[in-house]
Amino acid sequence: MITFLNHLINGISLGSIYAIIALGYTMVYGIAKMLNFAHGDVIMVGAYVCFFAVSSFGLHPVLGLVLAILICTLLGIVIEKLAYKPLRQATSLAVLITAIGVSYFLQNAAQLLWTSNPKMFPDLFGGAAIRLFDGRLTITVGTLVTIAACIIIMVVLTLFTGKTRMGKAMRACSEDKGAAQLMGINVNRTISVTFAIGSALAAIAGVLLCSAYPSLVPTTGSMPGIKAFTAAVFGGIGSIPGALIGGVLLGIIEIFAGAYISTQLSNAIVFLVLIVVLLVRPTGLLGKQIREKV
Amino acid sequence: MKKFVKIICMLTVLALALCCFAGCGAKKENTAIKIGGTGPLTGGAAIYGTAVYNAAKIAVEEINALGGIQFEVKYEDDTHDPEKAVNAYNSLKDWGMQVSLGSVTSKPAEATSTEANADNIFYLTPSGSSTNILGGVVNPLTGEVDIERKDNVFQMCFMDPNQGEASATYISEQKLGTKIAVIYKNDDVYSTGIYNSFKAKADALGLSIVSTTTFTEDTKTDFSVQVAAAKEAGADLVFLPMYYESAALILKEAKDTGYAPKFFGVDGMDGILTLDGFDTSLAEGVMLLTPFNADSEDEATKAFVAKYQEQFGDIPNQFAADTYDCVYAIYKALENGDALKNEDGTYNYNISASDLCDMLVEAFTAEGFTYSGLTGENMTWTVEGAVSKSPKGMVIQNGAYVGMD
């Protein structure tokens, strides 16, 4: 039973990280209708920035996080300006390939800049933990912070897209770009802001990911990136609560599949569940059913 | 018609591109013996490739500075992929490689060693430890030889099965644990090779393995399940046949969950103390069998470590040390260059790769040929290609290795 609880907590913790990454995916997809495969690599950049801020310059972890957010936001805007904006009119496939190009670029640039030697990410929470049942059940502070961060981010994003001017513009763009433009919404700026927010989320996810799984290499972001993308689809891509539910469920399934079936097959099981869910609900758990117009 | 022209244009451009790739065959007189090698210089495994390349550069530089025979070293990137490794090997052949340091990682080395065997180019891998590289080793599962012995292929590192057996024997002799858990990376030749032989030996010695869990390249960040399984099974010793970056994560996970068994590693564990940002107190009491120790008081090791650190900023790992030994072993096998000396005192740098290969194979397997370097004393090679050296049992105390015996 205790082992079960342990696995559950690990699953929720992993899932919360997936959820934060998936939120970034979902935001960008909802508005720009593009699969931003470089998202995972922005996570990696965020983690590196925080690593150097904390380990090399001895800054406070919170400062490191802020720095990571700033740099990633900037990076997101630059990538969008240089690589994606010129392709606004192009097919989604062309943008997808460009995103892959950006992903290769970031990974290789990171390797040249920071070498491929793994960096052990510092424990930002000092290893503090709550131990229950004579230490058989451990909940680290990192886990709690991750879960809290995930919930806060989701609430803030929901409020932001629901209440603010910019958020409304975003929703308008995701419904119909042409009509939004006619209503006087600056579509280009809205997309840029979305990228900025997505990248800021990636920075937070990167720092949390690496404090939980502290091995930092230039390819750190790619697998979580793919998993989070899966999570976003799982929950219904474009939907904010969907990304949260999808992420957390995915994390729990992954850990349980590894614990109770086979660690060798945990990835396969995650993807199998995804397929089954999509067959039952073709647009994900909370995705909008799109009616086809003839 | 326009389209026709366009397609033909494109095809011509492609053909031309291929030709310029093909051309430039003009032979120049060599001014050094050309040593080539392939390794992952980019991608996820680049840490091993760069370590090997750096060490090879240092060794060659040192030998050249002696003023005798001159070496030239070149590494090509194989991104830890057998297909790319063969490409890299072929482009080294075009460059005029005379001796090969093989490939850094096992799977690519399997591919390039087959090529080198067909081309008869001397092949000494610093770190490819799988039995399939050498060939001619009996598969314990079927009792038959899967791959013929490639007679010009040699290893500087231990063959995987030797490490597994040595570890099991050591644990049994020193009575280090009664309930053993193993975590290994099952899509890695190195890790699986050690595990298989460890298990066979442990069963023979009556050691009890209470938990066996695995991970793969895709799942190498989260070890909560594996550590929980070991803890649940009440293991008092966890055997970790893997490289240090994964081991570091396992140590942290164990500490976070308040699990404190003994940990026992293999030579891949070396490097854990110098991992950037690693809290060395986590590794306190970890035992490992390793041929190389960067903190050693040995003069040669100290000089090598200092030079490496000065040039590349990192502490060299066991891969680097093995490579350094490879270059020096070849140097020694060439009688410090005398074997290639012409009568007028110059060196025969234009010797064909095949002739040089025959010469080196003979030298390496000759009665009485031994080599002492950073990773072992009096190493010898048999015609089977494996090296004979014994790993040292080390334990980590206060962030440094201490001999266990």
Next chain:
Amino acid sequence: MKKMFSNKKTLTNYITYAGVILLFVILQSMSAAGGLSSALKGQLVPVCAYVVMALSLNLTVGVLGELSLGHAGFMSVGAFAGAVAAAALKDVIPAGGLRLLVAMIVGALFAAIAGVIVGVPVLRLRGDYLAIVTLAFGEIIKSIVTNLYVGMDANGLHASFLNPTLHMEGGKIIINGPMGVSGIAKISSFLAGFLLIMVTLVIIFNLVNSRSGRAIMALRDNRIAAESVGINVTKYKLMAFVISAALAGAAGTLFAMGQNTVSASKFDFNTSILVLVFVVLGGLGRMWGSIIAAAALTVLPELLREFSEYRMLIYAIVLILVMLATNNPTFKNFFSKIFKRKGVKNHE
């Protein structure tokens, strides 16, 4: 106008055949004359395999119009099924060429079966959901093959999943789980690769120009309209998808039989993406484009070797720039001025 268009199309097809033959003759004679570097010689077979991969994926993405992110999965099935067939038939069929042919057919067959298993559920979905499910299947196939053990002894083939013990009496292990297949007897040749490309082209061109092909393209252009004139959606979609999978399987066998060793991790998401890049760069539905893009982009990283550690960075930059150059309206206008035809074609 319509007639002329179809003539143009046939003409393009013949030029494509001619171009492939020409290139083969040039390279083969250069290879025979010793004019090729070892580096290029070693790449001839893999390039052929990637060309077939690109062509087959172009059938799914370009002709059928569905994005697939797991095409390497079929290559993997073909590679391992073919490798087992080739190893098992070693004594029965000593001639390498014939054995390769049989192995390729086996590889294609298994990949086709996988294509049906994947296609039936996947093709019910649309757009990016379909894409993610193909990605998921690609990863599942990788996981399955990674944990598969196949061996052969006097009693025939033995297989086991997850557990490396095969209960054999002597014999040889063919697929050793995560370690894949080792010590492959190389039976692929450039000639075999060339023939496979030609067969692939014949199949695809004939399919595209047939009644079924027109039905498939009608589905791509407007599914609802096509359905309303009585085209069977599932049948035609599945047809294109399975043919594409089978060709990828044959390419997989060709690839594996040209390597010394091959493991499941080779056929991962990155390989799928790589092939997709070939298709998109070569142009959707444009077969000669796929051939050139696949050949050029496979050789490119080798040409960039002199840049050593910067080479993959340069590769990424080239990729981004090419995508920008071919898809940005400003660039496009610039090019359409040079190639007036292309400007016209965009409006077709």
